[in-house]
Amino acid sequence: MSTAPIPPRSVGVLGGGRMGAGIAHAFLRAGCLVTVVERDPASADAARDRVLDGIRRSVERDPTVDEVEVGARLTTGTDSAAFGDADLVIEAVPEDRALKEEALSHAEAAMPAGAVLASNTSSISIDDLAAGRRRPERFLGLHFFNPVPASALVEIVRGAVTSTETVDSAREWVQALAKTPVVVRDSPGFASSRLGVLLGLEAIRMLEEGVASASDIDAAMTLGYRHPIGPLRTTDVVGLDVRLGIAEELERALGERFRPPDLLRRLVADGKLGRKSGEGFYAWNEER
Ligand SMILES: NC(=O)c1ccc[n+]([C@@H]2O[C@H](COP(=O)([O-])OP(=O)(O)OC[C@H]3O[C@@H](n4cnc5c(N)ncnc54)[C@H](O)[C@@H]3O)[C@@H](O)[C@H]2O)c1
Numbered sequence: 001m002s003t004a005p006i007p008p009r010s011v012g013v014l015g016g017g018r019m020g021a022g023i024a025h026a027f028l029r030a031g032c033l034v035t036v037v038e039r040d041p042a043s044a045d046a047a048r049d050r051v052l053d054g055i056r057r058s059v060e061r062d063p064t065v066d067e068v069e070v071g072a073r074l075t076t077g078t079d080s081a082a083f084g085d086a087d088l089v090i091e092a093v094p095e096d097r098a099l100k101e102e103a104l105s106h107a108e109a110a111m112p113a114g115a116v117l118a119s120n121t122s123s124i125s126i127d128d129l130a131a132g133r134r135r136p137e138r139f140l141g142l143h144f145f146n147p148v149p150a151s152a153l154v155e156i157v158r159g160a161v162t163s164t165e166t167v168d169s170a171r172e173w174v175q176a177l178a179k180t181p182v183v184v185r186d187s188p189g190f191a192s193s194r195l196g197v198l199l200g201l202e203a204i205r206m207l208e209e210g211v212a213s214a215s216d217i218d219a220a221m222t223l224g225y226r227h228p229i230g231p232l233r234t235t236d237v238v239g240l241d242v243r244l245g246i247a248e249e250l251e252r253a254l255g256e257r258f259r260p261p262d263l264l265r266r267l268v269a270d271g272k273l274g275r276k277s278g279e280g281f282y283a284w285n286e287e288r
Contacts, residue, residue, distance in 0.1 A: 007032050007176035008087035008169075012111065014103050015039075016047025016076065019120055020092035022148025025054040026177045028070050029149070035075045035082045037107075039093075048076040054149060080106040083115075088173060090142055092120040100124065101132055108134050116166055118142040122193065123249055126159040126186040137163040140170060143190055155190050156183045188253035189246065196234070197246050201261060203231040207281070208263040214281040232281040236274035244268050 007030040013020045016036040024034045028051070036051065038044040052071055059065045075082065083089050089111050093103045100119060108117055117139045119129055130136040141157025154174045158167055167183060174181035184191045203217050212220070218230020228234075235243050244265065250258035267273075267280065274280030 005172045005175035008173050009033065010035070010086050010088075012037065012080075012083035012086040012089035012107065014080070014089065014091045014107055015093035016044070016050060017092065017094075018050075019144060019146060019148065020090075021047055021050035021054060022146065023090055023092060023120065023144055024051045024074065025058070025149050026144075026179075028055065028073055029058065029065070030177050031073075033073050033075075035077070035086070037077055037080050037082060039078065041078055044076045044078050048074070051076075058149060080110045083107055083110040084112070086111050086115050088116045088118065088169075090118045090120055095121060095123065097124055097128070100129060104129065104133065104139075114138075116140070116169055118170070120144055123189070123246065125188075126157045126162075130159045130161060136161045138166050140166055141186070141190070142170060142174070143192070145192075152179055153192070154179050154181050155192055156181050157186050157190055158183055159186045189250050193246055194250065194254075196231075197243060197250060198258065200231045200235045200243060201247055201258065201264070204235070204261045204264050207232065208261050236280035236282055236284065238274070239276055240264060240273045240280050241268050 007027065010033040011027045013024045013034060013036045016024065016038050020036060024036050027034050036047050038047050051074055055067055055070050059067045089107045091100060091103050091107060093099050100121065104117065104119065111117065113135065119126065119141055120143060121141060122143060126141045130139050133139045140159060140162045143155035143157060145151035145153055156167060156170045156174065171181045182191060188194065189197065206212065206217055207214055214232045218232050221227035221230045244260055247258050247260040271277055272279045275284040278284050
């Protein structure tokens with residue numbers, strides 16, 4: 001008989017921006033105590049508003065959620081000492097190696113020795129970050145997707161010295177969020193970016209070579225392969241500049257097959273970044 005996965009009792013989140021607020025939201029909804037630590041009081045207030053806004057929107061979709069009860073389990077502040085009783089701390093500060101190193105050091109100085117420390121990095125090597133850790137066997141990547149409350153996937157990124165016990169705890173905690181974990185060895189682009197970006201780059205090359213129109217290339221994937229929106233529309237939603245940055249990094253790490261097509265570089269240089277700028281492979285006037 002299988003038992004329901006049990007969430008951690010207390011979770012710390014370092015950085016309450018777009019991803020950190022979503023991660024806090026997801027653990028609050030699973031019944032956890034959640035502490036979000038930000039860099040200054042104004043950012044802590046903004047993080048609190050962001051998390052509470054998200055909860056308010058989820059109440060509109062699901063009236064059984066008790067907004068007051070969920071909100072009462074949230075603490076926000078500026079001092080990592082608040083992670084003193086955490087079972088799990090997730091770092092979600094901006095994608096800057098030095099910033100992450102510093103944030104992770106502060107967190108691990110405060111958290112209990114038996115707790116698990118995770119980074120939500122989308123591209124920095126978990127083994128590189130593990131090198132500076134006090135307890136590297138209790139450190140891993142937890143790669144959440146945006147928007148966190150609505151996304152079904154979390155990549156668990158296992159470093160060379162991450163213990164099996166740590167991976168098992170992470171797997172159970174992700175399942176307790178009603179999300180599906182996939183376990184990936186620390187490697188460039190993990191599983192999701194590596195495959196998703198490669199498909200997007202080939203679709204751009206096909207457009208460049210005049211193989212088919214953008215909407216026909218996307219239709220080939222949505223109707224032929226059940227891709228949800230097609231690789232070009234996905235690139236528009238993620239941001240052409242974001243995809244270009246990842247492709248350049250993967251080209252350095254994995255070689256020629258990730259070389260960004262000229263068309264992608266041209267569109268980014270012209271400020272056509274996809275949905276956020278109003279135009280990419282498609283026009284997005286209504287969604288800006
Ligand atoms: N946005 C995405 O789609 C996405 C998806 C997956 C992973 N990620 C990764 O998640 C991480 C965070 O990205 P984001 O989009 O949420 O960024 P963001 O800029 O929205 O949020 C980062 C937050 O960290 C705070 N911060 C900065 N320095 C801090 C410090 N020293 N201590 C505590 N807080 C600090 C900032 O005030 C900000 O609120 C990055 O590593 C990013 O690569 C992002």
